[in-house]
Amino acid sequence: MSHSDRPETAPAAEGLSTQLVHHPYRPPQGWSAMPVPVAKASTVLFRDTADLHHYKPRDGKSYRYGLHGTPTSYTLCARVATLEGAEHCLLVPSGLAAITLVSLALLRPGDEVLLPDNVYGQNRHLTLNMLPRFGITHRFYDPLDLPAFEAMLGEKTRLVWIEAAGSITLEFPDMAGLVRACKARGIVSALDNTWGSGVAFRPFDLLPRAEPGLGVDISMQALTKYASGGADVLMGSVCTRDAALHERLNDMHEHLGYGLGQNDVELVLRNLPTLALRYAHQDATTRRLAQWMAAQPEVAKVFHPALPGSPGHEHWLQQSSAGAACLFSVAFQPRYTARQVDAFVDALQRFGIGYSWAGPMSLAVPYDLSRSRSLGLPFEGQTLVRFAIGLEDADDLQADLARALSVLRGA
Template sequence: MTRRGPSTELIHHPFRAPDGWDAVPVPVHKASTMLFKDTAQLNTPRTRDGISYRYGLPGTPTTYTLAARIATLEHAEHCVLTPSGLAAITLTSLAFLAPGDEVLLPDNAYGQNRHISNGLLRRLGIAHRFYDPLDVPAFEAMLSDRTKLVWLEAAGSVTLEFPDLIGLLRACRARGVRTALDNTWGAGLAFNAFDLLPDREPGFGADLSMQALTKYASGGADVLMGAVCTRDIALHRELVAMHENLGYGLGQNDVEAVLRGLPTIALRYRAQDAATRDLARWMQGRPEVARVFHPALPGSPGHEHWRALTTEAGCLFAALFKPAYAPARLDAFVDALTCFGIGYSWAGPMSLAVPHEMSRSRSLGLSWTAEEGGTLVRFAIGLEEVEDLRADLAQAFEVLSR
């Protein structure tokens, strides 16, 4: 046989790993073009259920392995992956809303979900309103024939109020309104989004659960990714169709990174949870602090709803400082921290601190008064030693008091 040119030989090289070869890490399959064994396979209609080995954009075996594992984590049957948590929110809203519809969001929703509703969805003729996640009767009164999707978030963004999920879901089920839970905080570990009352009402839960896999699933603060899970094949097919229309694709090295982080998610979640409770309780005793928001602390908004569903609480807490401390002084407090980075996101190895001016991100007012407190700082606790974090906070309080 005449030897072909080097480029041809390298492109069509016959070596393949033997059948049955296996290892602990999931193989990383990078592909845009996927090959068919013949034209009959090429012309076979593609599946409607999301797994398609026809082109690299929907996914590769690596992608679908991660999707299956996230579905298991979330106690779901189906999962669609997206390039970020925000992309997962956008996918969900666009898949289930049309011009003339209305979506309801909790007033403490993730800020980018608010921006999508105020911007993209408004331009598409989709209305939105915000509701108090702790006031079920008022929420129930808002539901109308136009309401086609309700976003839930547990716990709420930044201030971590824990909603009355059971009451909100009952109201939605009574009206036949679809529900989507931002479950990034719970990560599929704190509670089962699809089965909140397993002993009393099996299967009572949200219709859809999304996560920013950027957070706990990755754990490395180095990947952007999201997921939307469901137990309903019809809903999954609608997500898959919109996913295809949006052209969402994932880098396979990012998928590999999340697959690598996933086996330690429960260990990290519980370790960060324990450290966060320790520091949140300590922060309650500081004279500079008016209030600490953390679902596991009695008195934190929605604590009783949290206690009814779970015993786990993740890596976040927020401290509301007394009005005597102006925003500029709180900035100096955050700047003085040495074990805490200044940056968004959470659930990575490094602890983070960010000051927030909450009046700019609420539509219904705040659950505290100006007399009670001023600027709020949200803390995300990483994997450092608790004693080091506490000492760092203590020295920053000295800067605050100067």
């Protein structure tokens, strides 16, 4: 008999606090509703000492301590695994925490990790500033040069990070080619799938018709973005299909003590059912605005995987034609200075200025890529603006962009 089922009657002599802590009432069984109940706990109660001493597998079917999971977080793990097409999922406090988990779990002194030159900035900082302390080396590769990438893979290479699309400049790589090269050499491939979010493509089955089963070994997301959708939650996930790989990740997960607030888990669970709808709506608005900006004389280049001429467009057509997310970036003509580009961003009225994306509000951020690229810049000049399109009306956003461009012309 479990502690929660144990018949109890509080003796009248017991104090009020004791009666309230050990109150005998338990709600009746049989409750069922669409929202997942929020189970908060640090302490998990065992039936008896035998149950306490019995080994609890880390499989989402038993409970040991609130840090390792509650019914609420187990439910989200299962749904994110379904979203990714995975078998196993771990939740962490942020997308960066997911990246850190993967790198620390899989890399040892003397190992090498390869990263695309357009890698997410915080992954770059982690690799440059923390991993060398553990004797881990790194190199950056051009995500669009598959032969050069294959030549870089060496005996010490243990992990390859992939981004599709790449951070800020949104180059879309030949994911299938990168994954094939890694598998041929027994190297683990890890995808930052925040952009695709389980909607644009299936990370563990990249070419389901031509090459079934070809996929990455690990797919992580910043659930902060599309899965949350409200710009009010920080969370990340790490998914795999391989049980042994999942156990390695799970070991490090426990060592790092990653835990989540169950109210945050509740918010992501609440918003997951609308993910595909929001993705499609923001994708459609983004394509319209990206095409419109590409026709403006102030613009030198627009980076968006669905636009012909954008770097890696042909790979996007092959592997991700189902979606293209809410991001596009604009490189302005070289005659405009960084200060003038900042003035353009400041003139926007329907775009917030801030990081992250996939929330309800559109955002714009100017970037100087000279400090975040090792292999050269993809356009003439150094300043561009990344737009993250929200849920506003497309006509209103286009009118706002037109007003800001008029300010740029007069600057």
